[in-house]
Amino acid sequence: MDVKNSFLNGDLHEEVYMTPPPGVRHKSGKVCRLRKALYGLKQAPRAWFEKFYTVITSLGFTPSNHDSALFLRFMGAGRILLSLYVDDMIITGDDHDGIESLKQELAHRYLLSQIKYISHLFERARLSDKKTVDTPLETNVHYTPTDGVPLSDPSMYRTIVGSLVYLTVTRPDIAHAVHVVSQFVTAPTTVHWGAVLRVLRYLRGTQFQSLLFPSTSSLKLSAYSDASWDSDPSDRKSTTGFCIFLGDSLMSWKSKKQDVVSRSSTEAEYRAMAVTTCEIVWLRWLLANMGVDVSQPTPLHCDNKSAMQIAKNSVFHERTKHIEIDCHFTRQHLQLGTISLPFVPSAMQIADIFTKALSASRFRFLCDKLSMLIVVALT
Known part of the structure; x- marks a missing residue:
């Protein structure tokens, strides 16, 4: 759902003046004082969020401790989750009447629509x-x-x-x-x-291709981490790719160049594992905040056995001392039971799609693994 003209709803806490726009009759030498925020003001995004925060909390929602733009409401009829991203929002939960009531309440305050982006x-x-x-x-x-x-x-x-x-x-x-x-x-x-x-x-x-979030999906996290070593010919840096699922539903993913040059494919893979572990830790906190059981380790699938051995073995000092922080971070969460490290064959490494350009057949295969389907509206 999209809020139309969202930034125009924000209240200003300071005096802001502007020259009247062309076509507006005004006395020479006079300016206008803004009563509301406008697009282009540096404080407009913050003013909009503060306004929305006031409205949504007045309806019984509280912000998550781990994501200030995620709002939750737990009541006898069930729970409602609202995620806000600038002026777009997703509303979900098992309190269906409450969700419809919330949509109507917000529609009275803001103009909501879905766009063909x-x-x-x-x-x-x-x-x-x-x-x-x-x-x-x-x-x-x-x-x-x-x-x-x-x-x-x-x-x-x-x-x-x-x-x-x-x-x-x-x-x-x-x-x-x-x-x-x-x-x-x-x-x-x-x-x-x-x-x-x-x-x-x-x-x-592929404009009708969509992510599938089945209602029967479990609430167990699983992750895949991969790296393409020496992938950029300009600076020889590697590319990290990961994807994290909640049951069968894809929840988080990333494709990003690594900050430093890795000396081997194992090192590149290990850096990717550390980045993925960070995301897993945050998602586990977020799920726990929603009342989801996260007591079991989250499997982090990797296709590089050498990188997995570094995480499990604290003796490889000569080979790992220059990536010590990543080593200790991943190893710590492995020992704490936050993650486990199952091996996955490269042919089944889903995160491969986030690290390199692929052939059409391989690309389509991995898209299916991401639970991406073609959805066409019936007319």
């Missing part, structure tokens, strides 16, 4: 052709800052890539491709723009 993205990119592709990123192509000719006006590139970043919130299948093209927003070239257009053409052919 991907379709609008095509229009903004002025993509008029009907071409589609099977994957968002071409295989065996490694992009560098010097590829192609610099764009005369990079603003379109930045706008579309920014929109794609937002879209990855619900489209994990484009996460790695967007991670790649977002590295060139400072000085994009014609080659980089071609990569962006490929992502859009992939979206054109």
Whole structure:
């Protein structure tokens, strides 16, 4: 659900003046004092959140201790969870009457709607052709800052890539491709723009693809961690990829270049394990805050046995002293029972989709493992 003109609802705590817009009759030398926040004010996002916080807490909701934008209400009829992301919200729970009542209450205060985000993205990119592709990123192509000719006006590139970043919130299948093209927003070239257009053409052919959250799914976390060593030819840094499931439902995912150069594939894999462990710890806290039992270790699947041995063996000092913090962090949570480390064959490593460009068959196989389905509305 989307709140229309959300930032206009915020109250200002300080005096802000503006020049009257064109077409407004006013006395010469006079300015207007704002009574409400406007888009473009640096305090507008905070003012909107404070306003929403006041409204939602007045309806009996409390913020989570581990995510200030997650609001919970536990009552005799059941529980309701509301997650807010800027002006978008997700409402779920087992109190169906309470959810409908909440929607009606919010509709009285804010204008709510659902938007066709991907379709609008095509229009903004002025993509008029009907071409589609099977994957968002071409295989065996490694992009560098010097590829192609610099764009005369990079603003379109930045706008579309920014929109794609937002879209990855619900489209994990484009996460790695967007991670790649977002590295060139400072000085994009014609080659980089071609990569962006490929992502859009992939979206054109898969715009009805959706994440499936089955109601029968269990409340047990499981995670997959992977790394692509030496994947960037410009700086030789590796790429981390992970995905975390709640039962059969994909809850969290990431594709990100590692901050430092790894000296081996094992080291790259271990750094990815540490990042994934951080996310697991936070999700376990969040679930516990919702009343979910998290007493059992969360399985973190890895396809690198050497990296797994580092976590289990505290003797490998010579090989691991330069990544000591990651080693101790992952090893600590393994010993505490926060995580377990089952081995998974590379062919079944789901996180592979977040680390590199894949063939169409491999990409489709892993999309299915992410519980992504084609959903077409019946008319």
